[in-house]
Amino acid sequence: MALRRDVLASSAAALGVAALPRTLFAALPTERRLVVVLLRGGLDGLAAIAPYGDPAYAQARGPLALPPPGAPDGLLDLDGYFGLHPALAPLLPIYSAGELLAVHACATPYRDRSHFSGQAVLESGMNEAGAAHDGWLGRALRSRGGSPLASVALAPTLPLILRGEAGASSVPQAAEALGSTDLLDAVAPLYTRDPMLRSAFEAGRQTLAMTMGDHGADGTDGMGDTRDPMRIEGFATSARNAGRLLARETGPRVAVLETFGWDTHAAQGAGDGKLARQLGALAHGLVALKSGLGPAWRTTVVVALTEFGRTVAMNGSGGTDHGAGGLALLLGGAVQGGRVLADWPGLAPADLHDGRELTPTVDVRSALKTVLHDHLGVENAILDEIVFPDSRVAPPLGRLVAV
């Protein structure tokens, strides 16, 4: 181990890291951390956090309804009205500690049912898809003087949400291989003069240096092991790594994680099955993120977001189709949680959006604006005009974050 550590230390020096001034790593002028987890595909919020107290629940969901709390394989009660899916049980202690807040029946302004447009609206912060080539988080970081090192994506591609003038980094999968080669130095003259690749090359090198520091610090597997972070099975590894990067004093303050596979058109299952496995992996990953953050959990807000919800009734394939009202989860030591925030619209047929979907009653931007203002200090005027243009219809919610 000692030998490997030496190798890594010397290769970090070869990358020129030691020579860089510390201020280059000054990520954001804050000790607070923000993690956004994108649940791509349209999470069925009614399955994750079920309104078992709604008199129409069992009838409306049919075979997808879960037994009430107390019954065998039943929901885990949260507040006497909503219950947690049993596969999310690892999150219950976080909820009980007052560090998990669910925002239910929420949505972006997008009401059509395309995944890809829905995700573009969710990530761009605009009212329609294609209205911007950068993301609300990228713009928010820019307003706080963020550099490319302020934020990092644990994903092979940079998600729209982080794109923008501030720039963002991402973690190379092959940190180990890069540590033992001076190829980066050799190609540097070509890359630093290439308009398309220059900034990515430089941000990547500095993030690499940081992740190599992780190896040296504790001698563990470190960041090299992020195989296929897109798969929900690999989510826990990615999440733990993200937590460890954010925990570093000089590390980034913001991370974005992606998970896929929430598009449950068929064989969704109720207490067990495809969706239950996804939820279990999500819960496991969020707990891994908490452990990676260590003491930094206290100053962290994690936001899990999805582009829309799903139909209330089961379709012909034992699944659900795309629908409006969804669910957002906020968790972390900085969250004022232990509750489900909802202006519950009800599941009776007359209450449904287009007669088939959970009616959105909260604009998800309201929650995001509160987090960005109270947690990261982004000014309200900037939130209304730059981060989420045309979002005055979505006032901040208040009291989501310990300030």
Next chain:
Amino acid sequence: MGLAAAALAANRFGLGARPGDLDRIAAAGARTWLHGQLEPLPPSPFLDGLDGSDRHLATLVRRSDRARMEAWQENMVSTFRTEAGLHLLDAVDSDRPFACRLVRFWSNHFAITVRKDGRLRSLVGAYEREAIRPHVMGAFRALLGAVVRHPAMLLYLDQNTSLGGGSRAAARRDAAAEGSGVNENLARELMELHTLGVDGGYGQADVRALANILTGWTVGLKDEVGTRFRPGRHEPGDKRLLGVTIAEDGAGETEQALDLLARHPSTARFVATKLCRHFIADEPDGVSVRAVAERFQETGGDLPAVYERMIEVGLAGPLPPKLKRPDDLVLSAARATGFHKGRPAPLLGALRRLGQMPYQAVSPKGYDDEALAWAAPGAVLDRIAWSGEVASRAPELGLSPQALGVAVLGPDLDEELRLLLERAPSRVEGLALLIASPAFQKR
């Protein structure tokens, strides 16, 4: 001038040059070389004789049969690796790389991903060979019909379990317990991703109508293997799609609907945009897109005519550089250096590492084309690291790195890179530098 056009044809429209290719293309003329590939693809020594989808479907077992399940899954994983590997070897060896690119383009346009359903592992290779490959040099409408009715697509987008709410089969069941019966997945993606595009002028009512039109299409897994239309599952009655009444006609409704979608102006625009984004520029200009879309409209979607117009646009002026996607990077590196030494495993390993495994996009949208998607900081470093490994595994070609650079990049090899290659302390280091260079990473 001849070499510059040859480099553009080989790298931008093809899969990268092998040593000697640029001279051959320049001698023939870039346009002639590209046009010469717009014929149906000849038999492939790599792909001919592989099992068809019917045979793979017949071996599918019920999920409940746990004992047989494991053996079958193992077999399927090996089928997938074999198929994916052979499709890659075919591309590396191809003398018609532009035609190969078109197969790969359409396979991605009509993407199926094995991430969703393990059963698709044994079918995706056959899907590309049966539904895509025979039609890329034909009419878009025929391609669309073959794709939509292929059992892999029906399974992938849940059409197999969609049931008309008013159908005879639904009447025999407890309708309340089964939900509405119709599954919208295929109908929605067929309009959004395959034909009209998301802003193509359809709404939820059209999605519902098309979903009803498509009811009845199923995949026989045991006795009647393959795609079957089962009238008892079909939603009766006339449907109204995009303002047009589709009269009740069972399976015939699907033909009418596909005719309607294939000749819709939104489809011409959407397909033209995607082709131009893939071959011309990440943000293709309106003039290029309109030119290609017009050709699509004029010819009723005759694809070779559409490609010809695209070639004209592409060869007419200087093109902004495009970042190679990982698959194009890996294939072009293999064509330039032979690093895979004729085996598929190094190709698959590279694609896994660089994030573009064949048939494993995360959604039916397929893999992105734009640099924004592939030039994340970590990803750029991963490509460079991989280049280093390629260099150490590549066989001796008898060419110096500098000479190889000239042979595969032609005039795109600039003076700075040429000097770096000349000064490289060893062949392996020079080769690594060449593959990792922005000039090689782009096209």
